[in-house]
Ligand SMILES: *[C@@H]1O[C@H](CO)[C@@H](O)[C@H](O)[C@H]1NC(C)=O
């Protein structure tokens with residue numbers, strides 16, 4: 650590229666590439682589309698994602714919950730834009746709730762992206778792949794299928810600390826506080842709050858995240874939680890103590906028996922506005938599945954304050970502009986840029 654070869658030192662080279670990258674890769678923007686969005690440009694997409702998730706779950710069944718958690722953490726702060734996948738200082742992974750984002754699950758989505766881009770070119774965003782992989786993990790664990798809106802662009806930057814702080818804490822004890830947090834993201838029905846909490850049907854967590862409940866030791870279950878944690882402080886606790894690996898309504902059956910692990914889980918059965926929904930889901934798996942599918946579709950279109958603006962990342966872990974610079978600096982060649990153009 651003429652610009653690069655005519656520029657002087659390394660500093661100038663980097664600057665030149667920043668300019669070119671910005672000129673040639675403007676932020677894209679588009680309305681969301683239905684499930685067939687990629688069918689012309691990447692007909693293999695769904696089968697690549699499904700077979701990859703299937704193989705991964707066979708190795709590690711807990712990845713389903715990890716993907717769900719990552720998806721929630723991605724969508725809640727500023728919409729489903731794969732911002733949570735960005736690595737480095739100042740990213741969401743370096744902020745408070747990071748400990749629950751599992752590296753192997755993040756890597757799984759990046760591995761699928763590499764396969765998809767190898768087959769179809771860089772036509773599918775990390776955000777779309779993350780949504781599809783999460784959906785397939787739910788189905789493969791026994792849960793309902795649902796339509797995943799496609800055509801989300803990947804963010805150019807991580808969400809702000811303020812946006813990430815909007816994620817509800819597992820120690821939240823009041824349904825009204827949880828409901829306010831969900832409402833702000835377009836999840837306005839109490840049934841959304843109760844159904845999405847049902848993702849805990851395949852979840853696990855570390856002792857520090859339910860210390861507030863365990864330390865109260867105000868019922869037999871919290872005493873057992875406390876005893877297990879003091880015997881093995883690094884153990885992982887199943888969030889659904891009825892059927893931990895199966896995506897079903899066991900979580901709600903446990904709640905009806907006061908066997909919710911998080912304070913925010915117990916809040917759902919203690920509050921008189923949400924308790925009837927919990928009981929309904931405990932009685933009917935179909936009712937839970939129908940609402941979960943509806944609520945996941947809503948979560949998948951959670952508001953993006955700046956609109957659906959961004960890019961199709963060439964690595965889920967870094968924005969294309971930074972990747973281009975890193976590659977140029979590493980290789981001292983212009984190949985890096987060519988690969989990301
Ligand atoms: C998460 O971030 C906190 C600081 O906010 C840090 O102390 C901790 O080591 C991080 N955890 C992981 C797993 O990166």
Ligand SMILES: *[C@@H]1O[C@H](CO)[C@@H](O)[C@H](O)[C@H]1NC(C)=O
Nearest residue numbers: 684695699785788794795796
């Ligand atoms: C879910 O349904 C879609 C059609 O809406 C289908 O393409 C996909 O294969 C289904 N997923 C699974 C894992 O069965």
Ligand SMILES: *[C@@H]1O[C@H](CO)[C@@H](O)[C@H](O)[C@H]1NC(C)=O
Nearest residue numbers: 870873874876877886887890
């Ligand atoms: C506590 O640990 C025992 C032994 O591993 C296990 O059977 C039990 O289910 C655990 N209790 C809870 C509440 O998970």
